[in-house]
Amino acid sequence: MPTGDAPPLGTNIEGEEPDVEPTVETDEATYTDDAELERTIGLSGGLAIGIGTMIGAGIFVFPGLAAGQAGPAAAGSFALGGVVALLVALPTSELATAMPKSGGGYYFISRGLGTLPGAVVGLSLWFGLVFATAFYLVGFGYYAIDTLAVLGIALGGQYVVPIALVFGAGFTLLNVTGTENAAKLQNGVVALLLSILAVVLLWGVLNAVGLVGQPSTPERFMPFGPFPVLTTAALVFTSYLGFAQVATVAGEMKRPGRNLPLAMTGSVLVVGTLYVVTIFVATSAFESATLASLGETAMVDVGRHYLGGAGAVAIVVGGLLATMSSANASILSTSRAIYAVSKDALLPRWASRINLKYGTPHVALGLAGGPVLVLVATGRVEVLAEVASFLHLVLYGLMCVALVVLRRDEPDWYDPDFRTPGYPVVPVLGAIASFALIGFMRPLSQAIGLGIMLVTAGWYAYYARDVSLRGAL
Amino acid sequence: MTRVVVPVAVLENEAVSFGLMNLLGTMDVTVLGYHVLPEQTPPDQARLQYEERANEALADITEEFREAGGAADYRLVFTGDRAKTVRRVADEVDARAFAITGATGTVDRLLVSLSGDVAADRILEFVIELVGDREIGVTLLRVADDEETTTLADAQARLADAGIDARTVLAEEASPLDALLAAVPDHDAIVMGEQAPSLQSFLLGDVTDRVAAGSVGPVLVVRQPPSEQG
Numbered sequence: 001m002p003t004g005d006a007p008p009l010g011t012n013i014e015g016e017e018p019d020v021e022p023t024v025e026t027d028e029a030t031y032t033d034d035a036e037l038e039r040t041i042g043l044s045g046g047l048a049i050g051i052g053t054m055i056g057a058g059i060f061v062f063p064g065l066a067a068g069q070a071g072p073a074a075a076g077s078f079a080l081g082g083v084v085a086l087l088v089a090l091p092t093s094e095l096a097t098a099m100p101k102s103g104g105g106y107y108f109i110s111r112g113l114g115t116l117p118g119a120v121v122g123l124s125l126w127f128g129l130v131f132a133t134a135f136y137l138v139g140f141g142y143y144a145i146d147t148l149a150v151l152g153i154a155l156g157g158q159y160v161v162p163i164a165l166v167f168g169a170g171f172t173l174l175n176v177t178g179t180e181n182a183a184k185l186q187n188g189v190v191a192l193l194l195s196i197l198a199v200v201l202l203w204g205v206l207n208a209v210g211l212v213g214q215p216s217t218p219e220r221f222m223p224f225g226p227f228p229v230l231t232t233a234a235l236v237f238t239s240y241l242g243f244a245q246v247a248t249v250a251g252e253m254k255r256p257g258r259n260l261p262l263a264m265t266g267s268v269l270v271v272g273t274l275y276v277v278t279i280f281v282a283t284s285a286f287e288s289a290t291l292a293s294l295g296e297t298a299m300v301d302v303g304r305h306y307l308g309g310a311g312a313v314a315i316v317v318g319g320l321l322a323t324m325s326s327a328n329a330s331i332l333s334t335s336r337a338i339y340a341v342s343k344d345a346l347l348p349r350w351a352s353r354i355n356l357k358y359g360t361p362h363v364a365l366g367l368a369g370g371p372v373l374v375l376v377a378t379g380r381v382e383v384l385a386e387v388a389s390f391l392h393l394v395l396y397g398l399m400c401v402a403l404v405v406l407r408r409d410e411p412d413w414y415d416p417d418f419r420t421p422g423y424p425v426v427p428v429l430g431a432i433a434s435f436a437l438i439g440f441m442r443p444l445s446q447a448i449g450l451g452i453m454l455v456t457a458g459w460y461a462y463y464a465r466d467v468s469l470r471g472a473l
Numbered sequence: 474m475t476r477v478v479v480p481v482a483v484l485e486n487e488a489v490s491f492g493l494m495n496l497l498g499t500m501d502v503t504v505l506g507y508h509v510l511p512e513q514t515p516p517d518q519a520r521l522q523y524e525e526r527a528n529e530a531l532a533d534i535t536e537e538f539r540e541a542g543g544a545a546d547y548r549l550v551f552t553g554d555r556a557k558t559v560r561r562v563a564d565e566v567d568a569r570a571f572a573i574t575g576a577t578g579t580v581d582r583l584l585v586s587l588s589g590d591v592a593a594d595r596i597l598e599f600v601i602e603l604v605g606d607r608e609i610g611v612t613l614l615r616v617a618d619d620e621e622t623t624t625l626a627d628a629q630a631r632l633a634d635a636g637i638d639a640r641t642v643l644a645e646e647a648s649p650l651d652a653l654l655a656a657v658p659d660h661d662a663i664v665m666g667e668q669a670p671s672l673q674s675f676l677l678g679d680v681t682d683r684v685a686a687g688s689v690g691p692v693l694v695v696r697q698p699p700s701e702q703g
Contacts, residue, residue, distance in 0.1 A: 029561065035524050035551060037520060102515040102518075251517055
């Protein structure tokens with residue numbers, strides 16, 4: 001909202017000032033002084049971004065790994081992750097309706113808590129998304145190998161990383177040169193995926209509860225005790241990184257006051273339910289040791305177990321689509337994350353340049369895709385997933401903190417359309433749960449995550465110490 | 474005065490022909506400079522980079538419209554959906570019609586399509602105001618169908634009352650679009666009504682866009698009354 005005497009914003013080391021303009025927001029557009037920005041993404045588009053980003057990992061990559069760690073109780077790990085995601089999604093919805101701008105979580109924290117936390121979160125989110133994208137791409141590589149296997153072309157596991165690299169570079173290139181129809185394609189892909197899953201999972205559930213087919217595998221619910229349920233929840237939380245990506249397009253959502261909360265909480269509820277059912281079906285088909293040995297593509301064998309060859313094909317196709325859609329959506333979010341910090345002078349302004357030929361942000365897309373390829377080359381699925389979760393969880397925790405801080409001061413400009421039910425319990429629990437999940441990760445992931453945060457803090461101190469963003473709307 | 478929105482792809486150097494500017498001299502004009510972005514690009518990011526250049530170009534175009542006669546202003550929109558933007562801005566400025574720019578010299582004769590389910594009254598009212606007291610001839614076109622064909626004669630009489638010389642053509646073609654395009658030669662600009670979206674327009678694109686593509690000159694699309702819009 002326009003304020004008469006805006007405080008000075010400061011400049012970065014290159015003398016660039018954050019680009020902050022007074023705006024008027026309506027349901028259909030954002031009005032700045034000299035231009036208007038059309039809102040063009042509807043509720044279904046928002047849900048497709050949320051679900052499309054999340055669904056790849058939870059269903060098609062994690063079941064085998066998770067069941068191997070926690071047994072059938074991995075369903076509890078997914079449920080726990082879903083509850084944490086929901087505790088964060090509600091405060092995020094409130095912040096997004098108060099600040100319906102592109103930039104998402106970074107924007108809320110830099111405005112609510114100040115430049116240092118904003119810079120750490122904004123730059124860490126860039127890397128967090130890069131880790132997530134690399135993780136999805138490696139998952140995609142596993143499904144590509146399995147697809148070829150179904151087609152009768154047997155390739156060894158050593159081709160997973162090369163395939164992921166080729167497609168990672170391909171997606172980046174497609175996004176630089178691509179047309180505007182990708183969004184419709186994404187909606188279609190998500191709809192197709194949900195249909196495939198509904199059929200396979202429904203059949204699996206009918207089997208598992210003994211209505212059709214042979215009775216399920218009897219196994220103790222928590223063969224490894226309760227602690228692995230928590231560590232597994234930390235691992236599989238990567239499956240829930242996506243609802244907050246909806247907030248990165250908050251500036252482009254139609255009727256943001258209604259659609260943002262619905263898209264964020266809705267996508268968490270949809271994928272959370274699917275995840276829990278998937279684990280139930282998977283652990284009913286095989287013992288956890290078997291699932292663990294099947295690894296990333298265990299769901300293919302689960303599909304074959306219940307529905308024969310058709311089930312395997314359905315899961316393979318679904319897995320390809322899902323990991324592809326997650327990777328692609330994450331590359332797009334990364335580019336937006338880079339733009340948000342560059343606009344605020346925390347990165348050089350050239351990082352958000354767009355080219356007139358394709359109208360795409362080629363620099364930011366390159367800064368997304370390049371590091372992804374380096375990480376894909378490591379091929380370490382679990383570490384990639386955990387570091388991605390680590391960096392996102394810091395963001396999530398701080399968003400909850402930002403909500404509490406903003407609610408306590410209630411500055412004039414703070415006027416959300418959606419207010420978190422159960423305040424202050426929900427955001428406080430959300431913050432505690434987010435930070436607590438970090439504690440259950442393996443030390444290597446924690447060290448990498450912390451290292452990245454320290455580097456970003458150092459960058460802030462070097463590059464943008466004098467920039468002041470708190471309350472700068 | 475009646476207002477017309479003229480969308481211009483301002484960063485793609487779309488030009489507004491001199492003929493169209495003069496034709497709209499009797500109208501208030503809102504020049505809608507827009508730039509369509511792919512989904513990879515937040516509109517705000519494009520604004521940051523192109524706003525200044527686009528506004529300069531728009532100010533020039535708007536000044537030319539003013540010199541041609543009517544009051545004119547401009548807006549600049551970065552969008553992912555051109556049709557939605559045109560609709561929204563037309564609503565906000567309460568425009569009676571929007572234009573699809575095209576090349577034409579001085580406009581001597583308008584082709585006005587009354588085929589199909591369009592608000593003929595609104596179209597005629599618009600044409601009368603557009604022509605004003607200028608020497609611009611009008612051809613009224615309608616596809617022959619089961620409906621009463623007296624509409625054309627009524628319409629001709631109404632235009633004659635306003636001092637406009639109108640010819641009528643009752644086309645034999647089955648498709649209103651083909652009929653319209655067949656009648657285009659000898660005309661400098663087209664006036665037609667906005668039609669409700671149909672399955673065909675979903676598959677092939679808006680009728681108005683296809684008319685614009687099939688004829689070279691500008692097309693003025695008279696909007697449905699607000700209450701009838703979907």
